[in-house]
Amino acid sequence: MEKLLEQLLHRWEQTFDDLQTLPVYKTQVKTTRYSEGSRYNLEKFDWAFFPGDGPMLDRNDDLNKESLYEYGFNVGGLPCYVTFNHNYNGVTWEGFYRYSDDLVEYVEFCVNTGVPSALTRMEFKEGRKISLQRLMVNGRAGVYSISQLPKEEIINKIRNDEGAFISTVTRYEYGTEGKIERASSIHISPGIGKFTSYDEYTYDQNQVLEAVRRFFEDGTNHLTYARPLEHIDSETLTDSLARELAKSICEKLARQVNELPIALLELSYQYAYNYIPYLICQSEEEVAVKLAGKENVFVNDYSNLLDVETKPFERLFAQLEQMMEAEDDWELGRTMLRKTAGLLTKSKLFGRLQVTENFAVYAIDWSIEGHSDADFEVILIECGVEMEVIKLWKQGGMLPLAT
Structure with missing residues (x-):
């Protein structure tokens, strides 16, 4: 798990250079849609289905500009580009999705500062997800700027700041039925530091996911997922x-x-x-x-x-x-x-x-x-x-x- 965490931090450092590739993903956009708030959480991606988790519209006229997200979709109908901004502060973020057979990534930048603000990586093996790596820079990287300091100094400054990263890496384990039975994670959270947890998955007789319960180092646990109730608003x-x-x-x-x-x-x-x-x-x-x-x-x-x-x-x-x-x-x-x-x-x-x-x-x-x-x-x-x-x-x- 520690190796996965260090791999995530190393990959985040590399993404500083990916800012130059954003125009490539913009050129892949075939259709554009809008939402109030973020959509397409990579944690829920699999090759059969990528849920948007909320309504998407073809026009943004009636949407709240303070929470407006613009998504671009490639020729295969998958999101490939996203942009949103903070109107009051004049800060803009842009991100892209990158797909391959064994790895899917979401990379996001604070355009004003040039610093990667978020990174999510989902690793696959033979079509199954085997690990998730997720990182966000606290404040979404709006307080750091490569225009003020060299990239190497910014990287060292952020990595040495105990409150800079919100991150999780997770490794999935499968049972005989081919379903996830357990997921072990290590987390970094500002004010808390590093800690571990594990999730246990339970299924009904039809192998439909019923619940996920998370267990922590201190012996506490809580339900993180329960099968949605039907027709509840x-x-x-x-x-x-x-x-x-x-x-x-x-x-x-x-x-x-x-x-x-x-x-x-x-x-x-x-x-x-x-x-x-x-x-x-x-x-x-x-x-x-x-x-x-x-x-x-x-x-x-x-x-x-x-x-x-x-x-x-x-x-x-x-x-x-x-x-x-x-x-x-x-x-x-x-x-x-x-x-x-x-x-x-x-x-x-x-x-x-x-x-x-x-x-x-x-x-x-x-x-x-x-x-x-x-x-x-x-x-x-x-x-x-x-x-x-x-x-x-x-x-x-x-x-x-x-x-």
Whole structure:
């Protein structure tokens, strides 16, 4: 596995020179189509089918320009070229797909900086995929530029930056039925470092993939794939998952919270990364102490986080992750958590625990939202907090008074 990882990094270094070949792949384009968000994840490629994972249109007139992707298809109908940009920052990315019998690659560049921003490689043997190598430069390579430093210095700078790469290499193992039974991986993630995992695949009696479960070094595991439910839309799925998550949260609080009544409950999550929230619970007394000390009631030290038992809703959660990835819509996770908070706020934890009269639950990722009073107020309302309660909080000093 370490050898595959080093091979991936070496290949990434080589792709600096591939920027000059982009025009070749543009000339292969026979048809062009558009989407809101990325499509054609190489991890799902096989020689029989390459799913687009979402709608593609012949025109881009009605699409959101902030998330517009343009795909070019070759004479065989396979994607060969893609481009997208960040309108506000004026940054553009371009990529190409390269196909051969034993290897398929996706190479992407930040055009403004000349640095390869992403690389995915799928290796085949006798028609079977045997390994996957995937790498993305953190920030999609927008902060490095070969116009400012020589290529060799940029490569060394990025490789020596512990937070630069998000990468995974995976080796697949097949069973007697010719189906994947196990996949072993090594990962590099900013802030976490290097770690390993393995996936176990299960099939039904007709050899249709039923589930994939991932196991980590620390002994934890979770479902990463569950066979999609038929005829379920995003609203129904987020509603169902919110109900199950709310129940699991109440069970956790009932077992572990002793300081009552509860005044506030924060569901802390990371947008587009982790929608299983950590719980930060504050009692009426804790809130009163903060107010007396003129502290921000909603700022926590995160030293007493509670996690949630995921087993009761893991299949629904796997379905949500698959839907978010397929539709490239990470708002669905945020929507689900807002619904969860709303259920808990309005039901006052389903009456399971003693709460204050103005008790509230809110779901938030402080790194990207809630940075202004107005923004935080919108979040509270989406989480079921009544305007009358918000007014009382302002009068009591929990929230700044409107100016």
